[in-house]
Amino acid sequence: MAKYQNLVDQLKRQIQSGIWNSGDKLPSLRKQAKHSGMSLMTVLHAYQLLESQGWIISQARSGYKVAPGLKKQEQTQVAVARTESVDINEFIFDVLQAGTNNSLVNFGFAYPCPDLYPRYHINRALSTAALNMQTSNAFNNLPPGNEQLRSIIAKRYAARGIEISLDEIVITAGALEALNLSLQACTQPGDCVVVESPTFYGALQSLQRLGLKALSVRTDPISGIDLDSLERALQTHDVKACWLMSNHQNPLGFTLSDEKKKQIVELLQRYEVSLIEDDVYSELYEGEEPVSSMKMYDQTGSVMLCSSFSKSLVAGLRIGWVVAGKRSFDIQKLQLMSTLATSAPVQMALVQYLTHRNYESHLKQLRKKLHERKNKMASFLGSLLPDNVNVVNQKGGYFLWLELPQGSDAMLIYREMLQKNVSIAPGKMFDLTEQYRHCIRLNASFELLPERIEALEILATIIIKHINGTLVHKSTNEKLK
Amino acid sequence: MAKYQNLVDQLKRQIQSGIWNSGDKLPSLRKQAKHSGMSLMTVLHAYQLLESQGWIISQARSGYKVAPGLKKQEQTQVAVARTESVDINEFIFDVLQAGTNNSLVNFGFAYPCPDLYPRYHINRALSTAALNMQTSNAFNNLPPGNEQLRSIIAKRYAARGIEISLDEIVITAGALEALNLSLQACTQPGDCVVVESPTFYGALQSLQRLGLKALSVRTDPISGIDLDSLERALQTHDVKACWLMSNHQNPLGFTLSDEKKKQIVELLQRYEVSLIEDDVYSELYEGEEPVSSMKMYDQTGSVMLCSSFSKSLVAGLRIGWVVAGKRSFDIQKLQLMSTLATSAPVQMALVQYLTHRNYESHLKQLRKKLHERKNKMASFLGSLLPDNVNVVNQKGGYFLWLELPQGSDAMLIYREMLQKNVSIAPGKMFDLTEQYRHCIRLNASFELLPERIEALEILATIIIKHINGTLVHKSTNEKLK
Numbered sequence: 001m002a003k004y005q006n007l008v009d010q011l012k013r014q015i016q017s018g019i020w021n022s023g024d025k026l027p028s029l030r031k032q033a034k035h036s037g038m039s040l041m042t043v044l045h046a047y048q049l050l051e052s053q054g055w056i057i058s059q060a061r062s063g064y065k066v067a068p069g070l071k072k073q074e075q076t077q078v079a080v081a082r083t084e085s086v087d088i089n090e091f092i093f094d095v096l097q098a099g100t101n102n103s104l105v106n107f108g109f110a111y112p113c114p115d116l117y118p119r120y121h122i123n124r125a126l127s128t129a130a131l132n133m134q135t136s137n138a139f140n141n142l143p144p145g146n147e148q149l150r151s152i153i154a155k156r157y158a159a160r161g162i163e164i165s166l167d168e169i170v171i172t173a174g175a176l177e178a179l180n181l182s183l184q185a186c187t188q189p190g191d192c193v194v195v196e197s198p199t200f201y202g203a204l205q206s207l208q209r210l211g212l213k214a215l216s217v218r219t220d221p222i223s224g225i226d227l228d229s230l231e232r233a234l235q236t237h238d239v240k241a242c243w244l245m246s247n248h249q250n251p252l253g254f255t256l257s258d259e260k261k262k263q264i265v266e267l268l269q270r271y272e273v274s275l276i277e278d279d280v281y282s283e284l285y286e287g288e289e290p291v292s293s294m295k296m297y298d299q300t301g302s303v304m305l306c307s308s309f310s311k312s313l314v315a316g317l318r319i320g321w322v323v324a325g326k327r328s329f330d331i332q333k334l335q336l337m338s339t340l341a342t343s344a345p346v347q348m349a350l351v352q353y354l355t356h357r358n359y360e361s362h363l364k365q366l367r368k369k370l371h372e373r374k375n376k377m378a379s380f381l382g383s384l385l386p387d388n389v390n391v392v393n394q395k396g397g398y399f400l401w402l403e404l405p406q407g408s409d410a411m412l413i414y415r416e417m418l419q420k421n422v423s424i425a426p427g428k429m430f431d432l433t434e435q436y437r438h439c440i441r442l443n444a445s446f447e448l449l450p451e452r453i454e455a456l457e458i459l460a461t462i463i464i465k466h467i468n469g470t471l472v473h474k475s476t477n478e479k480l481k
Numbered sequence: 482m483a484k485y486q487n488l489v490d491q492l493k494r495q496i497q498s499g500i501w502n503s504g505d506k507l508p509s510l511r512k513q514a515k516h517s518g519m520s521l522m523t524v525l526h527a528y529q530l531l532e533s534q535g536w537i538i539s540q541a542r543s544g545y546k547v548a549p550g551l552k553k554q555e556q557t558q559v560a561v562a563r564t565e566s567v568d569i570n571e572f573i574f575d576v577l578q579a580g581t582n583n584s585l586v587n588f589g590f591a592y593p594c595p596d597l598y599p600r601y602h603i604n605r606a607l608s609t610a611a612l613n614m615q616t617s618n619a620f621n622n623l624p625p626g627n628e629q630l631r632s633i634i635a636k637r638y639a640a641r642g643i644e645i646s647l648d649e650i651v652i653t654a655g656a657l658e659a660l661n662l663s664l665q666a667c668t669q670p671g672d673c674v675v676v677e678s679p680t681f682y683g684a685l686q687s688l689q690r691l692g693l694k695a696l697s698v699r700t701d702p703i704s705g706i707d708l709d710s711l712e713r714a715l716q717t718h719d720v721k722a723c724w725l726m727s728n729h730q731n732p733l734g735f736t737l738s739d740e741k742k743k744q745i746v747e748l749l750q751r752y753e754v755s756l757i758e759d760d761v762y763s764e765l766y767e768g769e770e771p772v773s774s775m776k777m778y779d780q781t782g783s784v785m786l787c788s789s790f791s792k793s794l795v796a797g798l799r800i801g802w803v804v805a806g807k808r809s810f811d812i813q814k815l816q817l818m819s820t821l822a823t824s825a826p827v828q829m830a831l832v833q834y835l836t837h838r839n840y841e842s843h844l845k846q847l848r849k850k851l852h853e854r855k856n857k858m859a860s861f862l863g864s865l866l867p868d869n870v871n872v873v874n875q876k877g878g879y880f881l882w883l884e885l886p887q888g889s890d891a892m893l894i895y896r897e898m899l900q901k902n903v904s905i906a907p908g909k910m911f912d913l914t915e916q917y918r919h920c921i922r923l924n925a926s927f928e929l930l931p932e933r934i935e936a937l938e939i940l941a942t943i944i945i946k947h948i949n950g951t952l953v954h955k956s957t958n959e960k961l962k
Contacts, residue, residue: 114616126611135595
């Protein structure tokens with residue numbers, strides 16, 4: 001596909017998904033070229049094509065804006081069908097792509113700050129593993145994956161009091177493959193799946209890709225998913241699976257109490273619903289006491305516990321796993337059919353690192369730094385923002401969740417910040433409805449260097465401007481009534 | 482899941498899929514333990530459980546056999562629905578797992594003999610790439626994947642006269658992910674997809690996994706897919722995609738003529754059907770002249786050309802690609818939703834190897850050796866087998882296709898060979914019907930060491946015994962009529 005066509009498609013989808021509304025001014029040709037890495041000519045070509053198709057209009061000396069009368073596609077409140085949720089993906093794809101721009105101050109980033117990775121030791125481990133690679137390693141590599149690695153993972157769970165057999169563990173291409181295979185192992189297209197609201201956007205994408213319907217259940221920023229609502233969902237719908245995050249939930253940050261974890265597992269088992277436990281942040285607890293897992297309370301083998309090393313050790317290797325309970329064999333077959341197997345040398349590199357380096361000591365350091373950085377950023381933001389912006393700062397993890405006054409539009413703030421070369425994660429990414437449009441997730445794993453301090457000051461200024469604008473606008477409207 | 486339960490499930494499925502029929506003697510406890518790597522106690526536990534459930538019966542001093550009256554599940558001739566083809570997967574999974582046994586003489590193997598890989602140089606390249614890995618590499622790694630690698634792939638196509646833009650190429654976790662993403666990009670569950678008969682079993686698995694219906698089109702061992710049958714399929718069904726292999730087809734080995742490649746592309750474009758071109762063997766041509774690709778004749782961007790380095794350089798890295806035409810962006814989004822991205826260091830290792838080592842000289846050697854070994858094995862087999870066994874030996878690639886007389890049952894031969902610690906690929910793996918039950922695919926990429934010579938002699942003996950048994954049995958039956 002020609003480059004300009006990508007940009008054309010991208011802008012059309014952004015308009016359909018409400019990132020750009022009628023009358024909004026588009027980035028100038030020069031800015032668009034800079035952000036997209038395309039040439040001025042390519043961008044001009046794209047804009048002209050969009051203009052010829054009536055999507056945008058050009059204005060003498062003031063660039064291009066979105067044509068009047070264009071409306072974003074409607075979204076449903078509860079169910080997701082294949083076509084209804086397409087815009088979520090386009091939008092998230094755009095946000096993720098924007099995040100690969102290295103010059104960005106990236107508070108929208110999903111991973112911990114890369115300076116927290118033991119890069120040197122990981123590189124050495126991979127290099128050593130590479131040199132020791134035997135031909136047979138490549139072929140003893142079918143699902144469930146490298147046995148040494150599975151054994152190390154099982155032992156680490158055992159140390160946390162979670163008894164898991166080797167046969168249950170399947171190594172995957174990152175946690176995302178683990179989650180996708182788990183979901184596929186317990187559902188058929190058209191089935192209902194419960195997710196949190198708000199939830200990790202990857203869950204919504206997976207549901208859409210597999211033709212599943214989402215049942216979003218109300219989730220509190222402090223106490224997590226609402227048990228009564230969850231039970232009501234199970235009573236009123238034929239739910240096949242439930243995809244939840246029990247520790248340092250993305251985007252809210254809460255950790256479920258042990259009691260609540262147990263209650264959820266029992267409730268789901270009562271209704272014979274499979275539980276997919278997305279537990280990628282479990283190593284990032286605060287203090288000395290590890291967090292528990294819903295899998296601990298699994299009596300029937302129907303909890304699939306998914307995780308990876310990407311948030312706690314290093315990103316980009318694409319190694320995760322699922323503790324698959326009674327679905328282990330089904331998941332192995334699905335993997336064999338979709339990606340065949342996980343890269344052999346990368347699994348060996350992790351074995352090398354985990355055997356010869358002190359992972360626990362790295363984790364201790366990592367937890368301490370994340371804790372310090374998050375608190376520093378939270379208190380700095382607190383000093384900049386007015387009282388009607390709630391900065392939710394939970395124990396553990398590295399996300400802050402900002403709740404602006406109802407009626408605020410974080411999409412506007414997202415777009416304005418992007419023009420200032422700063423990314424944030426707007427609440428809209430985490431739900432199919434508009435109910436978190438006033439919220440923002442910030443990655444607080446970064447050291448507060450001067451450019452980041454400046455970026456936060458800009459963010460605060462823009463938030464305040466928007467809140468005031470919204471409130472003024474509202475009161476004007478009220479006067480007019 | 483407990484280990485014995487895996488074995489129980491495996492045997493049940495093997496019985497259902499007709500690998501074991503009523504009255505067949507199962508491997509002894511000792512043999513089963515040896516092949517499966519399980520303890521004698523585990524195997525005993527599994528057999529006892531199967532016995533208690535009525536699947537098998539034990540006989541004093543002669544082990545276990547399949548209980549009378551158990552029937553394999555019926556298979557349909559043309560369509561694949563989700564449940565109808567489950568047994569294909571179970572069966573293939575078992576064959577692939579059996580192949581990981583290192584003590585096996587593995588003529589059922591899917592990859593070239595590992596002694597043909599430049600293992601030392603690959604290991605060095607991966608080691609160097611690992612040491613040079615920067616944090617940013619992990620994050621500039623979202624779809625479509627490493628730009629240098631895509632550029633090298635594009636240049637190699639250009640050298641073969643196939644013009645491809647960088648933007649069209651998406652790096653994937655092996656060719657299998659490329660094929661799966663391509664299929665998903667152009668179909669919806671329930672759609673019809675044309676495949677060859679016989680075809681690569683992975684195609685059948687992918688169709689099943691995605692809830693698609695297979696239309697198997699007659700395919701000749703010499704000239705390839707039958708164009709009239711293909712057009713009839715397009716006329717009579719609402720076909721959305723066609724999955725074909727144009728060069729050194731698996732399992733038959735044929736290469737389509739340029740004229741035929743062109744005709745297929747034109748025909749499919751006439752019916753607006755997407756073409757997924759599985760081209761993983763294209764580097765393994767014989768002689769000096771590279772083979773062409775159907776993608777060359779693509780006028781509408783609707784051919785998705787999938788390939789990898791696994792057959793020509795090294796297996797186990799899990800790096801492939803798709804030249805995706807107009808679907809490039811869709812495929813990138815699907816990848817982002819399913820496995821997120823491809824492992825960064827492994828892509829860098831390939832860049833390192835391809836930039837600093839002489840890949841072309843390796844390929845030249847590889848082609849020469851494969852050619853020699855295949856011809857040697859074909860003529861040795863020819864000297865052992867009677868005239869009514871047809872050894873199909875095509876130019877290029879490394880597979881031989883054996884056609885036994887109609888009525889022969891290669892499944893029996895497969896099972897008997899497995900007991901002798903030799904694997905072959907029975908024709909049944911490559912089709913949903915029984916029409917290739919008399920065929921065998923052999924991997925001819927191995928050097929004929931004494932143990933392999935012996936294994937081929939055993940194979941020939943067993944084939945002859947079976948043919949004679951079948952013919953005697955037939956004539957007995959005929960006499961009885």
